[in-house]
Amino acid sequence: MLSKLLSLLLLSACCLGTSPAAERPNILWIVSEDTSAFWLGCYGNGEARTPRLDRLASEGSRFTHAYSNAAVCAVARSTLLNGIYAPSQGTQHMRSRHPIPAEFRPYVFYLRGQGYYCTNAAKTDYNFKGKDAAIWDESSNKAHYRNRKEGQPFFAIFNLGMTHESSLFRQKKEPVTRLKPAEVFVPPYLPDLPEVRSDIARYHERVTQLDDRVGEILDELENAGLAEDTIVFYFSDHGGAIPRGKRYLEDSGVRVPLLVRVPGKWRKLSPFKEAEPVSEPVSFVDFAPTLLSLAGLEKAPQMQGRAFLGEHRKALEKGAGVFLFADRFDELYGMRRGWTEGRWKYIRRFMPQQPAAPYSNYSFGQPAWQAWREAYRKGSLKPEHARLWESPQPVEELFDTEADPWEVKNLAADPDHAARLTGMREALKQTMIAVRDTGIVPEPMFAALGREQGIVPYVRAESFDYGKNVDLAFRAGEGKDLERFNAGLGSKDPVERYWSLLGLRIAKVAGKAESRLEDEHSANRVLAAEILWVTGKQEQAKAALAKELTREIDDYSLLNLVNVLERLQIVDGLPPGAIEGLRKRAIADENSSGYVRRFLKRFEQGAPD
Incomplete structure (x- = not known):
């Protein structure tokens, strides 16, 4: 051998x-x-x-x-x-x-x-x-x-x-x-x-x-x-x-x-x-x-x-650039992509409904992070320093790193840079298509869709309409195509359903989201419940999320679920015994590096970070 x-x-x-x-x-x-x-x-x-x-x-x-x-x-x-x-x-x-x-x-x-x-x-x-x-x-x-x-x-x-x-x-x-x-x-x-x-x-x-x-x-x-x-x-x-x-x-x-x-x-x-x-x-x-x-x-x-x-x-070829990416860091889900040619930097948030801090609670072992968070809670920060903790975040950012090396002035809304913004947005999209960026598939779907082969063959298969899904992902972040989002909820493609749901979530419009509360994929069920929460149907949403805790879902689906429970701050409102049930589920949390257990510890302390 x-x-x-x-x-x-x-x-x-x-x-x-x-x-x-x-x-x-x-x-x-x-x-x-x-x-x-x-x-x-x-x-x-x-x-x-x-x-x-x-x-x-x-x-x-x-x-x-x-x-x-x-x-x-x-x-x-x-x-x-x-x-x-x-x-x-x-x-x-x-x-x-x-x-x-x-x-x-x-x-x-x-x-x-x-x-x-x-x-x-x-x-x-x-x-x-x-x-x-x-x-x-x-x-x-x-x-x-x-x-x-x-x-x-x-x-x-x-x-x-x-x-x-x-x-x-x-x-x-x-x-x-x-x-x-x-x-x-x-x-x-x-x-x-x-x-x-x-x-x-x-x-x-x-x-x-x-x-x-x-x-x-x-x-x-x-x-x-x-x-x-x-x-x-x-x-x-x-x-x-x-x-x-x-x-x-x-x-x-x-x-x-x-x-x-x-x-x-x-x-x-x-x-x-x-x-x-x-x-x-x-x-x-x-x-x-x-x-x-x-x-x-x-x-x-x-x-x-x-x-x-x-x-x-x-x-180096003319027009070449550097592709940047950020998804789940430690226990917190999110998706960002970037493109830079050296001087100009374009950043796009696919989940702008989330604040930009934190991207990992591990960071709070550092005094500077703790102090920054505390100052935000006290309301003592300047607006430019409070922005990181607020939601929604800008969908797009454009920086001139020569004139603004610390990237504090977002030029995305500046009409003088409209053509550059459009070009860099398109460069990012075409790069994602060319490299078959698997980030458009939610991680909780990886096991079911990729099975033993992993997610790469799935997104490269002719049967998966990659271009359609990446275009929908770009639209979803802006939340401005409600007709398209509602139509996508009936798709046979679970990824298309996901981005359609996210578009409704960002727009804060219920649409037909309730129809996906029994979707075959946990990520879609949880997102449908979150839409109900942000559109005023909180009791129905809470019941759906509590039900999700009782389902047989994999570690990454469970991690995604507790992300939403924390983000909506409804842990205390769950039915009696829900946290104990979560504790039992977390024992088997091996594939996601114990991240569910990290959430559980914060929940039990009563002060999630």
Whole structure:
């Protein structure tokens, strides 16, 4: 069996265009967590102390428009690993383990087929069904390129967690910070609160710790005599960690630092001059094709990005942009998509009836988030800082990130930018169609519609009218086609029924929603009940939601249900014993990472966050 697998790997590598015997560079990835580009000195932060990263930037290429396609780790990593957008794989929901097609192979598969020794120290979190560590030669806290065979090229990842958002959670004893909180710069999208200032000062300490560790890794490479044979990448898995960073599609959440040092021996593999900034947009979907290109391989046919370095580099095409996405993060459902060409950013909310905070209650371990929420509850915020907590949210946002780098001025309603808005909206829609974005299928329907094969074959089948459904999803967010929505309720397609219901929900019009209270899919039944609630039929809605608690539904349907129960704030109004019934259901909540149990804990405390 093992010899058969090795033969398959070698055959695959040869088919991609090179020979295992060819000399190839080593490749080292240093990946930090939750670090937006603006935290580093080389990206213009005068308060930063990051000498080793700044030096790395001076020795290589500093990409000024590098993006994580998703603003949270597991979703971003599934895109990185396979070179395929998470929504094209059905991996866009945080900590989900849905099956993906077998042909969606990770870049590690191809590198190992070329003789590379591949190590990962140590985070995986790839967000699809399977054993994450099994794809590597070694994946552990001790995984290291030094364990390879003599003369064997290596690909190695060192994942550094000291900058993770949890590093800002309340601790018993905090070290004295180098910067005085009263003197730090507060980005204008944040309220100027003591806790915000304190967390900014504290996070600078974490970034300096990161810089120190990067220096140790680079020194180790140098001391081993490998620096001239090794291409080094440094980047972050997404933005963060202060509020409105991680989980948000603004640049504070998705624009990441990317530094690439290509030693003289391998300069032919990069078209960029040393120490000069690179302005062409790149994103995580491009990293897998780029790795293969650096190893002399053409990209695998299923990969969706482009190689921006290496023998098979593809120049940026005119009109090319970066596709951004956000769906369920931890326990909270929602759907947003974005498109950027570098300067201009378009964000669309498909569920604008929900506030923009929080997208995960996990964030509230951080004092700055707690303080911002408390200030909102007290009514002490400026309107621009209260907006994040209010609903409905704008369906569309358009930002000029050069004139407005902190993305606080939404230009979507500005007639001077009407043509640009239309163009970017259409670019986003056509991208979703081209990549078959599975986000238009509610996650609670994945198991029933995808069955053992996963949701990807379902949305790619000729029998599924993808264009019709994505168009309806765009209409639903605006809530302005009531005739179309009511007609869609009678469709045989459960996805069409879902978006038709959502259109009525956003319009706050009951229409024929009552007819879907016995729909075959829980997501549609729950949405129909929610429509009744917001249109004044609250007792009927409450009875329907209470009934849903008694039905045999899967974990994701149950998670969606408790999302609605919390959002409508009707937990206390449920029949006696409902919470106890929910507790029993939550015991089997394995596939959704215990998120139902998180909700239950808040319900029992009587103060949902």
